[in-house]
Every structure is written in C-alpha cells, then in structure tokens.
Amino acid sequence: MKLITAVIKPHRLDEVKDALTAFGVHGLTVTEASGYGRQRGHTEVYRGAEYTVDLVPKVRIEILAEDSDAEALIDVVVKAARTGKIGDGKVWSLPVDTAIRVRTGERGPDAL
C-alpha cells in the first residue's frame, strides 16, 4: 500500500475531491496546513506596519491506496489541483506497512 499526500491550494480541494470520487476513492483525510514553497508569502499592512507573511494557507490531503492504483491516483490529484500558477503545491507518496479499519479490525488492502 501507499500513502499519497498532497499539499495544495485550498480552493482546489473541491476539484480534487470530485476527481478522486470519480476515480473510485472511498475515503480521504483533509487537514488545514500552512507553509511556503518557491512562491514564499505575501505582504500585510496594519496601520502602516508592513509584515511579510511567509506561511500561506494550504490544505493537506492524505489518501491510502493500493500499490497498483497509486500512480494513476497521483496523476488524478495533480491534474485536478493544477492551476498553472506559482504556489500550486506538491504531491508525494510513501510506502505503508499496514492499515486497519477500526470498526471491523480488517487489515491490509481490505481496510481501504
């Protein structure tokens, strides 16, 4: 199994979710995240005091997938998340030892 993690622009979340649903993914985890990449942050002004805000809001999506689905899934996420502008984010995958469905105790691919 693989854990696919995508850190993307918050406003692309709906597109990515729809694309994953169409692909047949049943579950995912979304967390609010903040960070920066090459685009760095933006400037804010409070009564003339200017601040550079480095950490910009992102969402992190985590999906568990079978090895055979992983590459195709990554493509789906990347395509749905892309706007072509700087700050679109990153997607990566890691191998996963095991996964357990808490309600039933099923293990491995059956738990997905």
Next chain:
Amino acid sequence: MSPADTSFVLICSALVMLMTPGLAFFYGGMVRVKSALNMLMMSFISLGIVSVLWVLYGFSLTFGSNYSTADDGGLIGNLDFIGFADTIALTPDGISPDSTGLITFALFQLMFAIITPALMSGALADRVKFSSWAVFIALWVTVVYFPVAHWVWAADGWLFGEEVIDFAGGTAVHINAGAGALAAVLVIGKRKGFKKEPMRPHNLPMVLLGATLLWFGWFGFNAGSALSPTGTAAVMALNTQLATAAAMVGWLIYERVRHGAFTTLGAASGAVAGLVAITPSGAHVNPMGALLIGVVAGAVCAWAVSLKFKLGYDDSLDVVGVHLVGGLIGTLMVGFLASDKVNTIAGGFEQFGKQALGAFSVLAYSFVVTFVLATLIQRTIGFRSSEEEEVAGLDLAYHAETGYDFTQTGTGSVPVSSVPASADLAAGEKKVDA
C-alpha cells in the same frame, strides 16, 4: 432641569456608557490572541472602579463647585457631595428639578470619567499587571482626570474662564488620555519583541464592531454635551457624522497612496480619529469646517501612528497617534475655524492662542503627573508583568481564562471538582456531580 433636558441627557448617558465596551472591542481585536481578554478587561474594569469613586468623591471634586457660591479657586471642586449625601431631594411633587438636574448631570459626566482612563489601556497592551492597572486607574482619575475635567468644564474652572473651546472633551478626555498614555509607555517600556516580531491584530471584525459602537455612542458623547435637545446638539450631531466620515476617507486615501491598500483597520482608526477631532470643535464650526477637521485628522493621524517606530516608543495601539494627535488637531483647528454664525465664539489668532493654552496646559499636566504616578506604582507594587507572563499571555496569568476554543478536540480540560483525589480513590469513594 426640565423633563425634556432630563430625558435627553439620560438617553445620551446610556449611549456614552456603550462607548467603553465599544473601546474594549476596538482594542481587544487589535492585540494578539494570548492577551485578548486582558485587553477587554482593562477597559471594562474602568466601568467598575470609576463608577464607585465617582459617587464617593469624584463628582464632588470635579463639579461640586458648580453648586456652591464659595470661590474654590478654579483648580479643583469641593467635598460637598461626598457619597452623594442629601442630593436626592424628594418633594411632594416628586424629586425636585434641581436634584434631578444634579443626578442626571452626574450620571452623564460619570461616563466621561470612565472612558478616559480606559483610552490609555491600548498604549499598555500585553504587558502590565491587571491589579496594578486597577490601582493606576483609581489614582489617575483622582489626581489627573478629576482636576483637569474641573479646569475645563466646571463653572469656575480656570480653562473654562479663559474661554477655551472644548465642547465635549478634546482636552479633558483625549489630550489628557493621550499625554498620559505617552508618559505611562515611557515608564513601562516596550513589549518584548517590539519591532522584531510581527504583532498582527487577532480579530479585525471585532475591531470594526468596536469602532461601530464607538461611533454610535459618540453621538451621545458629543450632542449630549449640549445638555439639552437644542439646535446646538443637532449641529454637533451632524458635524460628528461629517468629520468621522471625512476622517475615515482621509485615512484610507493616505494608506492607499502610501501602502497600496484600503485596510479595515485603517477605516476603523480613521473613523475614531475623526470622532476625537470633532469632539472639542463640533458645536462651533459649520459643516464645511467639520469636513476639513475630519479629513485633516484622518490623514495626519494615519501618518502619526508611524512615529512610534521612528522614535522607538511602544504606544501599542496608537493612543498617542490617534487620541493625542487627533485631540490636538480638533482643539487647535477650532481656534481658527470657529464660526460666530454657529456658536458664540469667532475664530482667529486670539482664540487660537486660547486653544493652545488649553491644549498644552492639559498635555503638560497629564504627562508629568502620569509619569510620576506610573513610576511610583512601578517602584512599589510593580506595574509591568513578568517576562514569563508576557510571553505566555496575560489571559491565563491574570484571568485564568482563554479567549477562544475553536478546536473540536478541545483542550483536554475537566472540572477540577470532578477529579477525585488519590486518597479518595484508595478509599473507594467517588465524587458524583449532582
């Protein structure tokens, strides 16, 4: 006092009361989240302390001489109304008109005494002991506000005698609080991390809500100072709206040109700057004068708030930049802009000289006495928070609370009374919530 005047001033008293919670929100939204409750409480506590002192001796020290024929010298009132003994005179026709007038005027003026020390709290955000702040308020109103309000507004007050125009409190409230704030900041010092760490406002909608309440209540503050529902009150109310609007626009234009954006904080701050500047002046200028005072106050205060970075004093929420500078603008400009077609005084160099005398005597007195007072508190019971308290946030340190709990996982908190002591557990006992 006539029934019409009484009803007008009572309603205005309630409007002015609303300004202090409004100020609390205005300031509370501007600080960081860890000390937001403390900032709110620094204003709120003034409602408690000053109300008590006002009836005990404050009103008497400020306005007692209005009701006395003896010459008190113009510097301070008298002790005739300590505890408001015998002020409520019941006659067969109800409370007497004189007694009604005194009580109504005392209630209205109490609201001014409450908000003035609260205004200073913004300058000391995030770094003073709450108990010391409470002591400071009690002493400050006693040695600074009560005398200065007497000078400006009491019938025998010396600045009143000099015909200084201060209709609703440009000197007694705003220059007074602004100069005091500057002195207190110089004694207390900067917040840890000033100019190094970002100190962004944690809740700008709350700031705007506070500015809204201030703007609303300020009609009572300004028009109510006519003490009667007259044409002067109407002129003051109109000019209050005009100057505030112009100042908001002035601040936003300055910001757009200088920093490239129309900010929410700028709109709120500009409105307050306009309210401050029209406070002394609004009953003496025509509507064009009010617009001019407003736009000048908005643009100049927008610039003045940057002075603290250049000069290195940490007036955290810009009490100096908005209230001292705005108060000076209104108090000085009315010297030239006062129109004898609107009120009894015509502007000119002579009146400007009187305005300058009023403005700078209040500024100097407040600065010096506040500096001494803050130093005394710092040297005795301590005024500044410990570094640990300041870094961790004052909400936990002084109020045992946190302002917000937005996470679904919560903070892992349980009521202390529901946790059985280990000895009880050993004995097999269980505390049960009723």
